[in-house]
Amino acid sequence: MGIETNLVDLKGKEFSELPSVTENSNNNSNANSKSITSTNKNNKSKKNRRRHKKMLLPVQKLYDTCKDVFAFGGAGVVPSPEKIERLRSVLDNITPVDVGLNQDMPHFRNSVARRNPAITYLHLHECDKFSMGIFCLPPSGVLPLHNHPGMTVFSKLLFGTMHIKSYDWVADGPCNTSSSIVNPSESKFFLLISPLFFLLKAVQHPEMRLAKVKVDSDFTAPCNASILYPADGGNMHCFTAVTACAVLDVLGPPYSDPDGRQCTYYLDFPFTKFSADGVSVPEEEKEGYAWLQEREKPEDLAVVGALYRGPAIVEH
Numbered sequence: 150m151g152i153e154t155n156l157v158d159l160k161g162k163e164f165s166e167l168p169s170v171t172e173n174s175n176n177n178s179n180a181n182s183k184s185i186t187s188t189n190k191n192n193k194s195k196k197n198r199r200r201h202k203k204m205l206l207p208v209q210k211l212y213d214t215c216k217d218v219f220a221f222g223g224a225g226v227v228p229s230p231e232k233i234e235r236l237r238s239v240l241d242n243i244t245p246v247d248v249g250l251n252q253d254m255p256h257f258r259n260s261v262a263r264r265n266p267a268i269t270y271l272h273l274h275e276c277d278k279f280s281m282g283i284f285c286l287p288p289s290g291v292l293p294l295h296n297h298p299g300m301t302v303f304s305k306l307l308f309g310t311m312h313i314k315s316y317d318w319v320a321d322g323p324c325n326t327s328s329s330i331v332n333p334s335e336s337k338f339f340l341l342i343s344p345l346f347f348l349l350k351a352v353q354h355p356e357m358r359l360a361k362v363k364v365d366s367d368f369t370a371p372c373n374a375s376i377l378y379p380a381d382g383g384n385m386h387c388f389t390a391v392t393a394c395a396v397l398d399v400l401g402p403p404y405s406d407p408d409g410r411q412c413t414y415y416l417d418f419p420f421t422k423f424s425a426d427g428v429s430v431p432e433e434e435k436e437g438y439a440w441l442q443e444r445e446k447p448e449d450l451a452v453v454g455a456l457y458r459g460p461a462i463v464e465h
């Protein structure tokens with residue numbers, strides 16, 4: 150994976166056209182003529198800036214908007230509703246052509262017979278505030294259930310049909326280490342008094358936590374970008390390609406192992422599979438809940454990086 154490097158510093162070029170404002174002459178007419186020239190240049194420059202603004206490519210507009218929306222971002226920081234709507238609106242106007250994609254590209258074909266077809270990731274940009282990239286999924290491709298710690302994430306389906314299933318943790322919900330419920334405060338107590346006991350239990354039965362289903366639907370492009378937040382909106386999700394499809398993801402802030410924002414994968418089990426003493430859920434709502442259990446990165450998950458070949462982004 151790599152960032153497109155043929156970048157042109159348009160901003161620098163634009164400002165070099167601004168006139169010098171130094172005027173130090175006793176000759177009034179000369180000064181006036183300089184002043185008129187200066188005014189003309191100013192107008193010309195303003196027009197150039199307006200034209201440049203009008204000509205902004207959609208992917209450049211996306212980058213510029215992300216830069217502003219996530220300027221003061223960090224783990225757990227959700228941008229203001231106004232900023233979220235602005236970014237969502239920019240994303241909703243992005244088409245596959247705007248990022249150099251078409252459905253005949255090899256990324257969307259199953260070249261090798263695999264149970265889980267390889268997914269291609271096109272890296273557009275990453276800095277410490279946000280990242281932008283495109284997942285290209287052949288039919289039946291699956292991005293398994295994973296989380297987005299402390300992040301606000303925008304996912305824009307560019308084409309195709311994709312099934313999204315997402316969950317949020319049930320606040321103060323129970324944890325289940327086997328078939329019985331363990332009170333989380335008790336777990337912490339055990340952790341304090343006996344790390345070995347806790348470790349042993351975790352190895353034998355990785356903890357399961359109760360989660361609530363947020364989304365469980367097929368989406369077909371064109372459709373609006375979906376948004377998830379650090380604690381709601383479906384922070385843990387799984388993408389399954391019903392047809393070949395592409396999804397443009399914007400993450401703020403991005404994953405970062407050193408900062409403790411690593412990607413965790415989960416298995417999901419029906420709510421009814423385990424007992425949940427003390428939790429009362431009406432029969433007809435039980436399908437809306439599930440137990441999530443941490444797992445290793447799935448062995449059959451293959452995400453390969455490829456060079457983004459769409460319009461270049463001018464980074465600043």
Ligand SMILES: [Fe+2]
Pocket residue numbers: 295297386
């Ligand atoms: Fe994701």
